[in-house]
Amino acid sequence: MSGARSLTARPAGRHALLVELADAEHTAAFHAEVLRRRAAGTLPPVTEVVPGARTVLLDGVPDPRALARAVAGWEVPPVADDTGDVVEIPVCYDGPDLAEVAALWGVAPDEVGARHRAHTYRVAFCGFAPGFGYLTGLAPRLHVPRRSTPRTRVPAGAVALAGPYSAVYPRATPGGWQLIGTMPDPRPLWDPARERAALLTPGTRVRFVTADDVTTTGAPGDGATATGPPGDDVTATGVPAEGATTGDGNAAGTSPEAGA
Known part of the structure:
Protein backbone atom coordinates (compact mmCIF):
# COMPACT_ATOMS: atom_id res chain seq x y z
CA MET A 1 0.00 0.00 0.00
CA SER A 2 1.55 3.31 -0.99
CA GLY A 3 0.87 6.83 0.20
CA ALA A 4 -0.32 7.78 -3.31
CA ARG A 5 -3.38 5.53 -3.06
CA SER A 6 -6.34 7.94 -3.30
CA LEU A 7 -4.85 10.27 -0.73
CA THR A 8 -5.85 13.92 -0.63
CA ALA A 9 -4.21 16.27 1.87
CA ARG A 10 -5.35 19.85 2.33
CA PRO A 11 -4.82 22.53 4.98
CA ALA A 12 -7.65 22.89 7.49
CA GLY A 13 -7.14 26.35 8.89
CA ARG A 14 -3.72 27.83 9.59
CA HIS A 15 -2.21 24.98 11.60
CA ALA A 16 -3.98 21.75 10.69
CA LEU A 17 -3.89 19.24 7.86
CA LEU A 18 -6.84 17.06 6.84
CA VAL A 19 -5.90 13.87 5.00
CA GLU A 20 -8.70 12.10 3.11
CA LEU A 21 -8.18 8.41 2.34
CA ALA A 22 -9.72 5.73 0.17
CA ASP A 23 -11.26 3.42 2.75
CA ALA A 24 -11.16 2.25 6.35
CA GLU A 25 -8.14 0.01 5.76
CA HIS A 26 -6.09 2.81 4.22
CA THR A 27 -7.17 5.19 6.99
CA ALA A 28 -6.06 2.79 9.73
CA ALA A 29 -2.74 2.24 7.97
CA PHE A 30 -2.11 5.96 7.50
CA HIS A 31 -3.00 6.67 11.14
CA ALA A 32 -0.56 3.97 12.28
CA GLU A 33 2.15 5.41 10.03
CA VAL A 34 1.63 8.90 11.49
CA LEU A 35 2.02 7.52 15.01
CA ARG A 36 5.10 5.51 14.00
CA ARG A 37 6.81 8.54 12.48
CA ARG A 38 5.81 10.68 15.44
CA ALA A 39 7.35 8.18 17.87
CA ALA A 40 10.49 7.97 15.73
CA GLY A 41 10.86 11.75 15.69
CA THR A 42 10.57 12.00 11.90
CA LEU A 43 7.21 13.81 11.88
CA PRO A 44 7.04 17.61 12.17
CA PRO A 45 5.55 18.81 15.48
CA VAL A 46 1.89 17.80 15.73
CA THR A 47 -0.20 18.42 18.84
CA GLU A 48 -3.09 16.09 18.03
CA VAL A 49 -3.85 13.24 15.62
CA VAL A 50 -7.56 12.50 15.12
CA PRO A 51 -8.65 9.63 12.84
CA GLY A 52 -12.14 9.44 11.37
CA ALA A 53 -13.96 6.98 9.13
CA ARG A 54 -12.02 8.07 6.03
CA THR A 55 -9.88 10.93 7.30
CA VAL A 56 -6.99 11.73 9.62
CA LEU A 57 -6.68 15.25 11.03
CA LEU A 58 -3.27 16.47 12.15
CA ASP A 59 -3.57 19.55 14.33
CA GLY A 60 -0.92 21.95 15.56
CA VAL A 61 1.11 21.65 12.35
CA PRO A 62 3.58 24.53 11.78
CA ASP A 63 3.41 24.31 7.97
CA PRO A 64 0.39 22.31 6.70
CA ARG A 65 1.25 22.79 3.02
CA ALA A 66 4.76 21.43 3.47
CA LEU A 67 3.43 18.43 5.38
CA ALA A 68 0.80 17.84 2.67
CA ARG A 69 3.57 17.56 0.09
CA ALA A 70 5.50 15.20 2.35
CA VAL A 71 2.67 12.77 3.12
CA ALA A 72 1.84 12.46 -0.58
CA GLY A 73 5.09 10.54 -1.00
CA TRP A 74 4.89 8.32 2.08
CA GLU A 75 5.00 4.56 1.79
CA VAL A 76 2.18 3.37 4.05
CA PRO A 77 2.32 -0.35 4.90
CA PRO A 78 -0.83 -2.19 5.99
CA VAL A 79 -1.47 -2.46 9.72
CA ALA A 80 -0.15 -5.78 11.03
CA ASP A 81 -2.81 -7.91 12.70
CA ASP A 82 -0.73 -8.29 15.87
CA THR A 83 -0.10 -4.58 16.53
CA GLY A 84 -1.96 -2.48 19.08
CA ASP A 85 -3.08 -2.90 22.67
CA THR A 227 -18.76 -10.33 40.99
CA GLY A 228 -18.48 -13.76 39.40
CA PRO A 229 -15.26 -15.43 38.22
CA PRO A 230 -14.19 -13.98 34.88
CA GLY A 231 -12.63 -17.20 33.64
CA ASP A 232 -9.18 -17.87 32.27
CA ASP A 233 -9.40 -15.57 29.26
CA VAL A 234 -11.98 -13.00 30.30
CA THR A 235 -11.17 -9.60 31.71
CA ALA A 236 -14.45 -8.96 33.48
CA THR A 237 -13.80 -5.25 34.02
CA GLY A 238 -12.79 -4.52 30.45
CA VAL A 239 -9.16 -3.68 31.23
CA PRO A 240 -6.30 -4.51 28.85
CA ALA A 241 -5.76 -8.25 28.60
CA GLU A 242 -2.76 -9.74 30.36
CA GLY A 243 0.36 -9.28 28.28
CA ALA A 244 -1.06 -6.37 26.30
CA THR A 245 0.58 -2.98 26.43
CA THR A 246 -1.06 0.05 27.93
CA GLY A 247 -1.02 3.52 26.48
CA ASP A 248 2.33 4.31 28.10
CA GLY A 249 3.98 1.27 26.53
CA ASN A 250 4.16 -0.75 29.74
CA ALA A 251 2.80 -4.27 29.88
CA ALA A 252 -0.61 -4.40 31.51
CA GLY A 253 -0.33 -5.33 35.16
CA THR A 254 3.27 -4.15 35.50
CA SER A 255 4.75 -0.89 36.67
CA PRO A 256 7.24 1.27 34.76
CA GLU A 257 9.86 0.31 37.34
CA ALA A 258 9.49 -3.45 36.81
CA GLY A 259 12.71 -4.97 35.50
CA ALA A 260 13.23 -7.82 33.08
Missing part, protein backbone atom coordinates in the same frame (compact mmCIF):
# COMPACT_ATOMS: atom_id res chain seq x y z
CA VAL A 86 -5.59 -5.70 23.33
CA VAL A 87 -8.75 -5.20 25.39
CA GLU A 88 -11.20 -8.00 26.18
CA ILE A 89 -14.86 -7.07 26.64
CA PRO A 90 -17.18 -9.56 28.40
CA VAL A 91 -20.64 -9.82 26.86
CA CYS A 92 -23.95 -11.41 27.79
CA TYR A 93 -25.69 -12.02 24.46
CA ASP A 94 -29.15 -10.96 25.57
CA GLY A 95 -29.89 -7.98 23.33
CA PRO A 96 -33.41 -7.13 22.15
CA ASP A 97 -32.36 -7.31 18.48
CA LEU A 98 -30.69 -10.72 18.77
CA ALA A 99 -33.43 -12.53 16.85
CA GLU A 100 -33.48 -9.92 14.08
CA VAL A 101 -29.70 -10.07 13.65
CA ALA A 102 -29.84 -13.87 13.67
CA ALA A 103 -32.41 -13.77 10.86
CA LEU A 104 -30.22 -11.39 8.84
CA TRP A 105 -27.24 -13.69 9.35
CA GLY A 106 -29.25 -16.83 8.62
CA VAL A 107 -28.40 -18.48 11.94
CA ALA A 108 -30.19 -19.37 15.17
CA PRO A 109 -30.23 -16.63 17.86
CA ASP A 110 -27.97 -18.67 20.13
CA GLU A 111 -25.31 -18.72 17.38
CA VAL A 112 -24.98 -14.93 17.13
CA GLY A 113 -22.64 -14.67 20.10
CA ALA A 114 -20.19 -17.22 18.71
CA ARG A 115 -20.15 -15.48 15.32
CA HIS A 116 -19.60 -12.09 16.96
CA ARG A 117 -16.82 -13.37 19.25
CA ALA A 118 -15.02 -15.10 16.38
CA HIS A 119 -13.51 -11.82 15.17
CA THR A 120 -10.75 -9.62 16.53
CA TYR A 121 -11.80 -6.01 16.12
CA ARG A 122 -9.84 -2.78 15.96
CA VAL A 123 -10.96 0.68 17.06
CA ALA A 124 -11.01 2.73 13.87
CA PHE A 125 -12.04 6.01 15.46
CA CYS A 126 -14.05 7.47 18.33
CA GLY A 127 -17.09 9.71 18.24
CA PHE A 128 -20.78 10.15 19.03
CA ALA A 129 -20.23 10.06 22.80
CA PRO A 130 -17.19 10.05 25.11
CA GLY A 131 -15.68 6.56 25.09
CA PHE A 132 -17.67 5.35 22.07
CA GLY A 133 -15.32 3.49 19.74
CA TYR A 134 -16.23 2.37 16.23
CA LEU A 135 -14.84 -1.16 15.87
CA THR A 136 -13.96 -2.63 12.48
CA GLY A 137 -13.19 -6.26 11.71
CA LEU A 138 -16.64 -7.78 11.26
CA ALA A 139 -16.84 -9.98 8.16
CA PRO A 140 -18.73 -8.22 5.33
CA ARG A 141 -21.35 -10.98 5.22
CA LEU A 142 -22.25 -10.07 8.82
CA HIS A 143 -22.83 -6.36 8.23
CA VAL A 144 -26.35 -5.33 9.24
CA PRO A 145 -28.37 -2.14 8.67
CA ARG A 146 -29.28 0.31 11.37
CA ARG A 147 -32.76 0.03 12.83
CA SER A 148 -35.43 1.76 10.77
CA THR A 149 -36.65 3.47 13.95
CA PRO A 150 -33.98 4.52 16.47
CA ARG A 151 -34.56 3.99 20.17
CA THR A 152 -34.94 7.02 22.40
CA ARG A 153 -32.76 5.30 25.00
CA VAL A 154 -30.07 2.66 24.59
CA PRO A 155 -28.71 1.49 27.97
CA ALA A 156 -25.07 1.84 28.94
CA GLY A 157 -23.14 -1.31 28.14
CA ALA A 158 -25.26 -2.27 25.13
CA VAL A 159 -23.20 -4.17 22.54
CA ALA A 160 -24.35 -3.13 19.10
CA LEU A 161 -23.92 -3.55 15.35
CA ALA A 162 -24.50 -1.17 12.44
CA GLY A 163 -23.07 -1.47 8.95
CA PRO A 164 -19.42 -2.56 9.16
CA TYR A 165 -19.08 -1.55 12.81
CA SER A 166 -19.53 -3.04 16.25
CA ALA A 167 -19.56 -0.90 19.40
CA VAL A 168 -20.36 -0.76 23.10
CA TYR A 169 -22.42 2.17 24.37
CA PRO A 170 -20.50 3.72 27.30
CA ARG A 171 -23.54 5.61 28.58
CA ALA A 172 -27.30 5.67 28.07
CA THR A 173 -28.14 7.63 24.91
CA PRO A 174 -30.55 7.52 21.99
CA GLY A 175 -29.34 5.20 19.25
CA GLY A 176 -30.30 3.30 16.14
CA TRP A 177 -27.90 0.36 16.16
CA GLN A 178 -28.91 -3.30 16.46
CA LEU A 179 -28.45 -4.41 20.08
CA ILE A 180 -27.17 -7.97 20.51
CA GLY A 181 -25.78 -8.04 24.04
CA THR A 182 -24.69 -6.33 27.23
CA MET A 183 -21.34 -5.60 28.84
CA PRO A 184 -22.13 -6.26 32.53
CA ASP A 185 -20.15 -3.28 33.83
CA PRO A 186 -19.53 -0.57 31.21
CA ARG A 187 -17.91 1.93 33.57
CA PRO A 188 -14.33 1.18 32.42
CA LEU A 189 -15.22 2.37 28.91
CA TRP A 190 -15.00 6.00 30.00
CA ASP A 191 -13.32 7.15 33.20
CA PRO A 192 -12.36 10.86 33.30
CA ALA A 193 -10.27 10.21 36.42
CA ARG A 194 -8.02 7.83 34.49
CA GLU A 195 -4.96 9.16 32.64
CA ARG A 196 -6.38 7.72 29.41
CA ALA A 197 -10.08 8.35 29.95
CA ALA A 198 -11.27 6.20 27.04
CA LEU A 199 -10.59 2.47 27.26
CA LEU A 200 -11.10 1.98 23.53
CA THR A 201 -8.78 4.34 21.64
CA PRO A 202 -7.98 4.29 17.90
CA GLY A 203 -5.72 1.37 17.01
CA THR A 204 -6.69 -0.73 20.05
CA ARG A 205 -7.61 -4.34 19.29
CA VAL A 206 -10.79 -5.63 20.92
CA ARG A 207 -11.91 -9.17 21.62
CA PHE A 208 -15.40 -9.95 22.86
CA VAL A 209 -15.60 -12.85 25.29
CA THR A 210 -18.52 -14.60 26.91
CA ALA A 211 -19.73 -13.31 30.26
CA ASP A 212 -22.05 -16.24 30.96
CA ASP A 213 -20.19 -17.03 34.18
CA VAL A 214 -20.10 -13.41 35.38
CA THR A 215 -22.84 -12.27 37.73
CA THR A 216 -23.65 -8.64 38.41
CA THR A 217 -25.12 -6.61 41.22
CA GLY A 218 -27.44 -3.85 40.10
CA ALA A 219 -28.21 -2.83 36.55
CA PRO A 220 -25.48 -2.07 34.00
CA GLY A 221 -24.76 1.62 34.00
CA ASP A 222 -26.11 2.04 37.54
CA GLY A 223 -22.95 1.06 39.34
CA ALA A 224 -23.12 -2.64 38.50
CA THR A 225 -19.93 -4.57 39.18
CA ALA A 226 -18.85 -8.00 38.01
Whole structure:
Protein backbone atom coordinates (compact mmCIF):
# COMPACT_ATOMS: atom_id res chain seq x y z
CA MET A 1 0.00 0.00 0.00
CA SER A 2 1.55 3.31 -0.99
CA GLY A 3 0.87 6.83 0.20
CA ALA A 4 -0.32 7.78 -3.31
CA ARG A 5 -3.38 5.53 -3.06
CA SER A 6 -6.34 7.94 -3.30
CA LEU A 7 -4.85 10.27 -0.73
CA THR A 8 -5.85 13.92 -0.63
CA ALA A 9 -4.21 16.27 1.87
CA ARG A 10 -5.35 19.85 2.33
CA PRO A 11 -4.82 22.53 4.98
CA ALA A 12 -7.65 22.89 7.49
CA GLY A 13 -7.14 26.35 8.89
CA ARG A 14 -3.72 27.83 9.59
CA HIS A 15 -2.21 24.98 11.60
CA ALA A 16 -3.98 21.75 10.69
CA LEU A 17 -3.89 19.24 7.86
CA LEU A 18 -6.84 17.06 6.84
CA VAL A 19 -5.90 13.87 5.00
CA GLU A 20 -8.70 12.10 3.11
CA LEU A 21 -8.18 8.41 2.34
CA ALA A 22 -9.72 5.73 0.17
CA ASP A 23 -11.26 3.42 2.75
CA ALA A 24 -11.16 2.25 6.35
CA GLU A 25 -8.14 0.01 5.76
CA HIS A 26 -6.09 2.81 4.22
CA THR A 27 -7.17 5.19 6.99
CA ALA A 28 -6.06 2.79 9.73
CA ALA A 29 -2.74 2.24 7.97
CA PHE A 30 -2.11 5.96 7.50
CA HIS A 31 -3.00 6.67 11.14
CA ALA A 32 -0.56 3.97 12.28
CA GLU A 33 2.15 5.41 10.03
CA VAL A 34 1.63 8.90 11.49
CA LEU A 35 2.02 7.52 15.01
CA ARG A 36 5.10 5.51 14.00
CA ARG A 37 6.81 8.54 12.48
CA ARG A 38 5.81 10.68 15.44
CA ALA A 39 7.35 8.18 17.87
CA ALA A 40 10.49 7.97 15.73
CA GLY A 41 10.86 11.75 15.69
CA THR A 42 10.57 12.00 11.90
CA LEU A 43 7.21 13.81 11.88
CA PRO A 44 7.04 17.61 12.17
CA PRO A 45 5.55 18.81 15.48
CA VAL A 46 1.89 17.80 15.73
CA THR A 47 -0.20 18.42 18.84
CA GLU A 48 -3.09 16.09 18.03
CA VAL A 49 -3.85 13.24 15.62
CA VAL A 50 -7.56 12.50 15.12
CA PRO A 51 -8.65 9.63 12.84
CA GLY A 52 -12.14 9.44 11.37
CA ALA A 53 -13.96 6.98 9.13
CA ARG A 54 -12.02 8.07 6.03
CA THR A 55 -9.88 10.93 7.30
CA VAL A 56 -6.99 11.73 9.62
CA LEU A 57 -6.68 15.25 11.03
CA LEU A 58 -3.27 16.47 12.15
CA ASP A 59 -3.57 19.55 14.33
CA GLY A 60 -0.92 21.95 15.56
CA VAL A 61 1.11 21.65 12.35
CA PRO A 62 3.58 24.53 11.78
CA ASP A 63 3.41 24.31 7.97
CA PRO A 64 0.39 22.31 6.70
CA ARG A 65 1.25 22.79 3.02
CA ALA A 66 4.76 21.43 3.47
CA LEU A 67 3.43 18.43 5.38
CA ALA A 68 0.80 17.84 2.67
CA ARG A 69 3.57 17.56 0.09
CA ALA A 70 5.50 15.20 2.35
CA VAL A 71 2.67 12.77 3.12
CA ALA A 72 1.84 12.46 -0.58
CA GLY A 73 5.09 10.54 -1.00
CA TRP A 74 4.89 8.32 2.08
CA GLU A 75 5.00 4.56 1.79
CA VAL A 76 2.18 3.37 4.05
CA PRO A 77 2.32 -0.35 4.90
CA PRO A 78 -0.83 -2.19 5.99
CA VAL A 79 -1.47 -2.46 9.72
CA ALA A 80 -0.15 -5.78 11.03
CA ASP A 81 -2.81 -7.91 12.70
CA ASP A 82 -0.73 -8.29 15.87
CA THR A 83 -0.10 -4.58 16.53
CA GLY A 84 -1.96 -2.48 19.08
CA ASP A 85 -3.08 -2.90 22.67
CA VAL A 86 -5.59 -5.70 23.33
CA VAL A 87 -8.75 -5.20 25.39
CA GLU A 88 -11.20 -8.00 26.18
CA ILE A 89 -14.86 -7.07 26.64
CA PRO A 90 -17.18 -9.56 28.40
CA VAL A 91 -20.64 -9.82 26.86
CA CYS A 92 -23.95 -11.41 27.79
CA TYR A 93 -25.69 -12.02 24.46
CA ASP A 94 -29.15 -10.96 25.57
CA GLY A 95 -29.89 -7.98 23.33
CA PRO A 96 -33.41 -7.13 22.15
CA ASP A 97 -32.36 -7.31 18.48
CA LEU A 98 -30.69 -10.72 18.77
CA ALA A 99 -33.43 -12.53 16.85
CA GLU A 100 -33.48 -9.92 14.08
CA VAL A 101 -29.70 -10.07 13.65
CA ALA A 102 -29.84 -13.87 13.67
CA ALA A 103 -32.41 -13.77 10.86
CA LEU A 104 -30.22 -11.39 8.84
CA TRP A 105 -27.24 -13.69 9.35
CA GLY A 106 -29.25 -16.83 8.62
CA VAL A 107 -28.40 -18.48 11.94
CA ALA A 108 -30.19 -19.37 15.17
CA PRO A 109 -30.23 -16.63 17.86
CA ASP A 110 -27.97 -18.67 20.13
CA GLU A 111 -25.31 -18.72 17.38
CA VAL A 112 -24.98 -14.93 17.13
CA GLY A 113 -22.64 -14.67 20.10
CA ALA A 114 -20.19 -17.22 18.71
CA ARG A 115 -20.15 -15.48 15.32
CA HIS A 116 -19.60 -12.09 16.96
CA ARG A 117 -16.82 -13.37 19.25
CA ALA A 118 -15.02 -15.10 16.38
CA HIS A 119 -13.51 -11.82 15.17
CA THR A 120 -10.75 -9.62 16.53
CA TYR A 121 -11.80 -6.01 16.12
CA ARG A 122 -9.84 -2.78 15.96
CA VAL A 123 -10.96 0.68 17.06
CA ALA A 124 -11.01 2.73 13.87
CA PHE A 125 -12.04 6.01 15.46
CA CYS A 126 -14.05 7.47 18.33
CA GLY A 127 -17.09 9.71 18.24
CA PHE A 128 -20.78 10.15 19.03
CA ALA A 129 -20.23 10.06 22.80
CA PRO A 130 -17.19 10.05 25.11
CA GLY A 131 -15.68 6.56 25.09
CA PHE A 132 -17.67 5.35 22.07
CA GLY A 133 -15.32 3.49 19.74
CA TYR A 134 -16.23 2.37 16.23
CA LEU A 135 -14.84 -1.16 15.87
CA THR A 136 -13.96 -2.63 12.48
CA GLY A 137 -13.19 -6.26 11.71
CA LEU A 138 -16.64 -7.78 11.26
CA ALA A 139 -16.84 -9.98 8.16
CA PRO A 140 -18.73 -8.22 5.33
CA ARG A 141 -21.35 -10.98 5.22
CA LEU A 142 -22.25 -10.07 8.82
CA HIS A 143 -22.83 -6.36 8.23
CA VAL A 144 -26.35 -5.33 9.24
CA PRO A 145 -28.37 -2.14 8.67
CA ARG A 146 -29.28 0.31 11.37
CA ARG A 147 -32.76 0.03 12.83
CA SER A 148 -35.43 1.76 10.77
CA THR A 149 -36.65 3.47 13.95
CA PRO A 150 -33.98 4.52 16.47
CA ARG A 151 -34.56 3.99 20.17
CA THR A 152 -34.94 7.02 22.40
CA ARG A 153 -32.76 5.30 25.00
CA VAL A 154 -30.07 2.66 24.59
CA PRO A 155 -28.71 1.49 27.97
CA ALA A 156 -25.07 1.84 28.94
CA GLY A 157 -23.14 -1.31 28.14
CA ALA A 158 -25.26 -2.27 25.13
CA VAL A 159 -23.20 -4.17 22.54
CA ALA A 160 -24.35 -3.13 19.10
CA LEU A 161 -23.92 -3.55 15.35
CA ALA A 162 -24.50 -1.17 12.44
CA GLY A 163 -23.07 -1.47 8.95
CA PRO A 164 -19.42 -2.56 9.16
CA TYR A 165 -19.08 -1.55 12.81
CA SER A 166 -19.53 -3.04 16.25
CA ALA A 167 -19.56 -0.90 19.40
CA VAL A 168 -20.36 -0.76 23.10
CA TYR A 169 -22.42 2.17 24.37
CA PRO A 170 -20.50 3.72 27.30
CA ARG A 171 -23.54 5.61 28.58
CA ALA A 172 -27.30 5.67 28.07
CA THR A 173 -28.14 7.63 24.91
CA PRO A 174 -30.55 7.52 21.99
CA GLY A 175 -29.34 5.20 19.25
CA GLY A 176 -30.30 3.30 16.14
CA TRP A 177 -27.90 0.36 16.16
CA GLN A 178 -28.91 -3.30 16.46
CA LEU A 179 -28.45 -4.41 20.08
CA ILE A 180 -27.17 -7.97 20.51
CA GLY A 181 -25.78 -8.04 24.04
CA THR A 182 -24.69 -6.33 27.23
CA MET A 183 -21.34 -5.60 28.84
CA PRO A 184 -22.13 -6.26 32.53
CA ASP A 185 -20.15 -3.28 33.83
CA PRO A 186 -19.53 -0.57 31.21
CA ARG A 187 -17.91 1.93 33.57
CA PRO A 188 -14.33 1.18 32.42
CA LEU A 189 -15.22 2.37 28.91
CA TRP A 190 -15.00 6.00 30.00
CA ASP A 191 -13.32 7.15 33.20
CA PRO A 192 -12.36 10.86 33.30
CA ALA A 193 -10.27 10.21 36.42
CA ARG A 194 -8.02 7.83 34.49
CA GLU A 195 -4.96 9.16 32.64
CA ARG A 196 -6.38 7.72 29.41
CA ALA A 197 -10.08 8.35 29.95
CA ALA A 198 -11.27 6.20 27.04
CA LEU A 199 -10.59 2.47 27.26
CA LEU A 200 -11.10 1.98 23.53
CA THR A 201 -8.78 4.34 21.64
CA PRO A 202 -7.98 4.29 17.90
CA GLY A 203 -5.72 1.37 17.01
CA THR A 204 -6.69 -0.73 20.05
CA ARG A 205 -7.61 -4.34 19.29
CA VAL A 206 -10.79 -5.63 20.92
CA ARG A 207 -11.91 -9.17 21.62
CA PHE A 208 -15.40 -9.95 22.86
CA VAL A 209 -15.60 -12.85 25.29
CA THR A 210 -18.52 -14.60 26.91
CA ALA A 211 -19.73 -13.31 30.26
CA ASP A 212 -22.05 -16.24 30.96
CA ASP A 213 -20.19 -17.03 34.18
CA VAL A 214 -20.10 -13.41 35.38
CA THR A 215 -22.84 -12.27 37.73
CA THR A 216 -23.65 -8.64 38.41
CA THR A 217 -25.12 -6.61 41.22
CA GLY A 218 -27.44 -3.85 40.10
CA ALA A 219 -28.21 -2.83 36.55
CA PRO A 220 -25.48 -2.07 34.00
CA GLY A 221 -24.76 1.62 34.00
CA ASP A 222 -26.11 2.04 37.54
CA GLY A 223 -22.95 1.06 39.34
CA ALA A 224 -23.12 -2.64 38.50
CA THR A 225 -19.93 -4.57 39.18
CA ALA A 226 -18.85 -8.00 38.01
CA THR A 227 -18.76 -10.33 40.99
CA GLY A 228 -18.48 -13.76 39.40
CA PRO A 229 -15.26 -15.43 38.22
CA PRO A 230 -14.19 -13.98 34.88
CA GLY A 231 -12.63 -17.20 33.64
CA ASP A 232 -9.18 -17.87 32.27
CA ASP A 233 -9.40 -15.57 29.26
CA VAL A 234 -11.98 -13.00 30.30
CA THR A 235 -11.17 -9.60 31.71
CA ALA A 236 -14.45 -8.96 33.48
CA THR A 237 -13.80 -5.25 34.02
CA GLY A 238 -12.79 -4.52 30.45
CA VAL A 239 -9.16 -3.68 31.23
CA PRO A 240 -6.30 -4.51 28.85
CA ALA A 241 -5.76 -8.25 28.60
CA GLU A 242 -2.76 -9.74 30.36
CA GLY A 243 0.36 -9.28 28.28
CA ALA A 244 -1.06 -6.37 26.30
CA THR A 245 0.58 -2.98 26.43
CA THR A 246 -1.06 0.05 27.93
CA GLY A 247 -1.02 3.52 26.48
CA ASP A 248 2.33 4.31 28.10
CA GLY A 249 3.98 1.27 26.53
CA ASN A 250 4.16 -0.75 29.74
CA ALA A 251 2.80 -4.27 29.88
CA ALA A 252 -0.61 -4.40 31.51
CA GLY A 253 -0.33 -5.33 35.16
CA THR A 254 3.27 -4.15 35.50
CA SER A 255 4.75 -0.89 36.67
CA PRO A 256 7.24 1.27 34.76
CA GLU A 257 9.86 0.31 37.34
CA ALA A 258 9.49 -3.45 36.81
CA GLY A 259 12.71 -4.97 35.50
CA ALA A 260 13.23 -7.82 33.08
